[in-house]
Amino acid sequence: MSHREHVEESLDAIRRSKLNAFITVDYEGARRQAEEADAGELDGRLAGIPIAIKDAISTKGLRTTCASKMLEDYVPPYDAFVVKKLREEGAVIIGKTNMDEFSMGTSTETSFFGPCKNPWDLERVPGGSSGGSAAAVAAQEADLALGSDTGGSIRCPASFCGVVGLKPTYGRVSRSGLVSYGNSMEQIGPIARTVEACAALFEVIAGYDPWDSTSRDVPVPHYVARLTDEIAGLEVGVPQDFFGEGVDPVVENATWEAIAVLESLGVHAKETSMPNLKYALSAYYVQAMSEASSNLARYSGIIYGHRVQKDHDWHTTFSENRASGFGKEVKRRLLLGTYALSAGYYDKYYLKARKARALISRDFQRVFKQFDALIAPTMPYVAFKIGEKIEDPLSLYKVDINTVPINLANVPSLSVPCGRKGRLPIGMQIIGDQFNEQLLFNIAFQFEQNTNNTCAL
Amino acid sequence: MITKTDVEQIAWLACIELDEEDMQAFTIQFNAILEYFEELEDIEAELIEEEEHNVLRADDVTASLTQQEALANAPRVENGYFRGPRIL
Numbered sequence: 001m002s003h004r005e006h007v008e009e010s011l012d013a014i015r016r017s018k019l020n021a022f023i024t025v026d027y028e029g030a031r032r033q034a035e036e037a038d039a040g041e042l043d044g045r046l047a048g049i050p051i052a053i054k055d056a057i058s059t060k061g062l063r064t065t066c067a068s069k070m071l072e073d074y075v076p077p078y079d080a081f082v083v084k085k086l087r088e089e090g091a092v093i094i095g096k097t098n099m100d101e102f103s104m105g106t107s108t109e110t111s112f113f114g115p116c117k118n119p120w121d122l123e124r125v126p127g128g129s130s131g132g133s134a135a136a137v138a139a140q141e142a143d144l145a146l147g148s149d150t151g152g153s154i155r156c157p158a159s160f161c162g163v164v165g166l167k168p169t170y171g172r173v174s175r176s177g178l179v180s181y182g183n184s185m186e187q188i189g190p191i192a193r194t195v196e197a198c199a200a201l202f203e204v205i206a207g208y209d210p211w212d213s214t215s216r217d218v219p220v221p222h223y224v225a226r227l228t229d230e231i232a233g234l235e236v237g238v239p240q241d242f243f244g245e246g247v248d249p250v251v252e253n254a255t256w257e258a259i260a261v262l263e264s265l266g267v268h269a270k271e272t273s274m275p276n277l278k279y280a281l282s283a284y285y286v287q288a289m290s291e292a293s294s295n296l297a298r299y300s301g302i303i304y305g306h307r308v309q310k311d312h313d314w315h316t317t318f319s320e321n322r323a324s325g326f327g328k329e330v331k332r333r334l335l336l337g338t339y340a341l342s343a344g345y346y347d348k349y350y351l352k353a354r355k356a357r358a359l360i361s362r363d364f365q366r367v368f369k370q371f372d373a374l375i376a377p378t379m380p381y382v383a384f385k386i387g388e389k390i391e392d393p394l395s396l397y398k399v400d401i402n403t404v405p406i407n408l409a410n411v412p413s414l415s416v417p418c419g420r421k422g423r424l425p426i427g428m429q430i431i432g433d434q435f436n437e438q439l440l441f442n443i444a445f446q447f448e449q450n451t452n453n454t455c456a457l
Numbered sequence: 458m459i460t461k462t463d464v465e466q467i468a469w470l471a472c473i474e475l476d477e478e479d480m481q482a483f484t485i486q487f488n489a490i491l492e493y494f495e496e497l498e499d500i501e502a503e504l505i506e507e508e509e510h511n512v513l514r515a516d517d518v519t520a521s522l523t524q525q526e527a528l529a530n531a532p533r534v535e536n537g538y539f540r541g542p543r544i545l
Contacts, residue, residue: 077526171510210514282494293471300472302541304530311542315472323474331473332483335464336490338471352497355504394489 003048007034007092010050013141014095019117021132021141023055024063025095033092045204047090052142054133055096056103057188058177059083062093066179067101067111070299070306070325080177081212082146082188082205089204094142097132101327102296103148103181105129106156106399109390110329117386118160120423124383127157133191134161143192144201148178150186151284152378152403155415158191159378159427162417162453164198164444165191167403169434170410171216174209180295182288183214185407194454195416195444199223202437221438227445232266234372234443241277242376242402254419254426255377258447262375265446272371274363276356277405283356284404285397286340286349293337299325332393357408364409364433373439374431376402378415382424406431414440417453425453459487 007030014025030050037048053059056066058076060083065071079087086093098116100108108116108131116131118124119139126135130147134157137145147154149167158165166189173188180186190201203224208217238259243252259269301307301321308320326334340349367374380401389396406413411434418428430440448454461484468475475483524537533540 074530077522077529213511213513215512216510279497279500282497285490286494286497297472301532302539305532307532314542314544316474317542318472319469319474322472323476326473328479331475331479332486334471334473335467335483336487339467339487339491342467342470349494349497351504352500355500355502356497358504359500359502393486394493397490 003037003092004031004034006048007031007050007094010094010140010142013139017139017141018122019119019126019135019139019141020114021098021116021136021139022052022095023065023067023098023113023132026062026093029062030092030094037090037092042090044089045200046086046144049091049144050094050142051086051091052095052097052133052136052145053083053093054099054130054145054147056099056148056179057083057146058179059093059096062096064096064179065112066103067099067113068326068330069112071304072112072306074304076177078177081174081209083177085204091144097130097136097145099132100129101330102179102292103129103150103153104292104329104333106152106396107386107390108132108157109386110327112327115386118383120162120425121383123385124424125160125386127160127379127383129153130191131157134158134163134165137161137163137191137193144197145191146188146205147191148186148188149407150182151288151407152400154189154191155378155403155413155427155429156400158415160383160425162425163191163193164195164414164416165189166198166202166414166437166440167406167412168202168206168437169412171214172206172218172412172435172437174207174212174215176209176211182291183295184291185284185288195441195448196224196227199227199441218435223438223441226438227441229442231442231446234267235370236262236267236269237272237367237371237374238269239272239274239277239367239374239376241274244401246380246398246401247377248381248421250421251377251379251381251426255375255428258418258428259375261447261451262443265450267443269375272367274367276359276363279356280360280405280408281398281401283353283360284400284408286353287357289333289337290340290350291337293334293341296330296334301325329393360405361409364411368433373443376429376431378402378427378429382421382426402429410434412437412440414444416444416447418447418451419453459484459491
């Protein structure tokens with residue numbers, strides 16, 4: 001099959017789709033890039049492969065909305081670092097995927113462009129915030145996708161949609177061109193149907209970029225070449241703190257069965273505990289909201305973005321632009337973040353959250369002296385119904401209980417499918433020490449080869 | 458305990474106008490969320506500054522956006538400038 005024919009299959013799947021996984025589809029651009037690949041004008045490791053990009057990542061000349069009315073008409077004048085890398089390797093960018101507005105959510109329901117749906121059950125959420133990216137990959141509307149993960153936004157939808165998704169080590173992938181939400185915690189990462197494809201995409205986007213001051217100059221290994229490395233003898237920890245109240249027993253069982261598979265492959269598993277994880281949810285939300293209140297201050301409707309018709313004084317004009325450009329969840333988080341940073345409350349909320357983060361990081365440092373990796377359920381349960389939690393923000397925040405500790409500790413975590421409840425996929429996360437993504441891929445690859453959980457819709 | 462007046466004040470600080478309905482809903486929701494955050498009060502750790510990796514690139518002049526590119530997304534432009542609301 002030619003690249004053009006293969007890309008056309010993706011575009012057909014998108015056209016027929018009921019998922020609302022895409023906000024913008026670049027039909028012409030995708031066909032042109034596919035033809036260039038067929039003509040041999042594009043080469044590289046991803047030549048001709050259709051890839052979907054979360055709409056929080058800047059694509060030159062292609063609308064990037066962050067699923068917000070605020071950026072409904074925004075067309076970036078430059079490519080994000082990761083998009084440049086994809087183009088260099090010949091990937092075909094087919095479109096921009098649906099997400100929670102400004103990445104604030106766990107269900108892709110807060111999008112200005114309407115909710116995205118779970119490909120396994122159209123009445124359920126795909127997870128979020130990178131819901132469109134995971135749904136598109138699961139439904140074969142794209143071969144690969146990029147998401148971003150601030151508190152679980154790659155791993156949650158990967159888990160709910162039955163695909164593989166990696167939240168990399170903080171500093172491993174450049175954030176240049178990613179629309180900021182919680183900048184001290186977020187990373188761009190790969191989503192794919194198999195571990196090998198996920199590793200191949202990661203190999204392309206990882207690496208140092210002087211345009212991101214938090215980017216780390218650490219060599220990028222050939223993850224795919226070493227995928228079959230031996231895993232027998234590895235020590236894996238299972239922290240009981242990820243199996244707390246509210247975890248569905250079916251999810252818990254699936255995780256333990258997956259651990260049994262790994263034990264049969266020679267991995268040693270042992271229970272452990274990380275007591276400071278109980279603070280993770282509060283610590284994450286206070287920090288993320290505080291950072292968001294600063295990062296989103298730039299949206300005033302003057303240099304770009306939504307602007308109301310009539311001008312008043314500066315403060316009123318800004319306030320009206322922001323009132324009509326942002327959705328409810330964004331307003332909620334910006335207000336709470338403003339409050340947490342305001343005089344008199346900084347010590348009570350923000351400083352305490354920083355301290356909790358330090359304690360959680362030390363918990364991870366301690367367990368990684370004893371274990372090579374950790375295993376836990378990615379999400380406490382399978383995908384929930386659209387509308388089930390959206391009216392009660394705190395209940396929706398609690399969905400992130402198992403994913404946020406990883407972002408606070410700057411470590412990598414790979415979510416892989418490990419079972420089902422009915423039709424709905426269950427994911428487990430394999431967590432490693434900083435810059436140890438290779439080991440996560442190796443464990444996941446062996447698990448995948450010895451089980452049958454790979455997405456087949 | 459946060460009151461509706463507090464929410465109004467925070468909204469002013471955050472530069473986001475709220476309607477009556479949002480103000481009422483947010484007041485109830487913020488109290489529930491902030492009550493949950495109170496678990497952080499127990500924490501008595503010393504904050505040792507974790508190793509931070511924030512490295513600035515060399516201050517070299519490189520190509521940047523053209524004026525046309527920089528203005529392309531602005532809702533209102535006049536004579537090559539962004540047009541803001543009036544000050545006086």
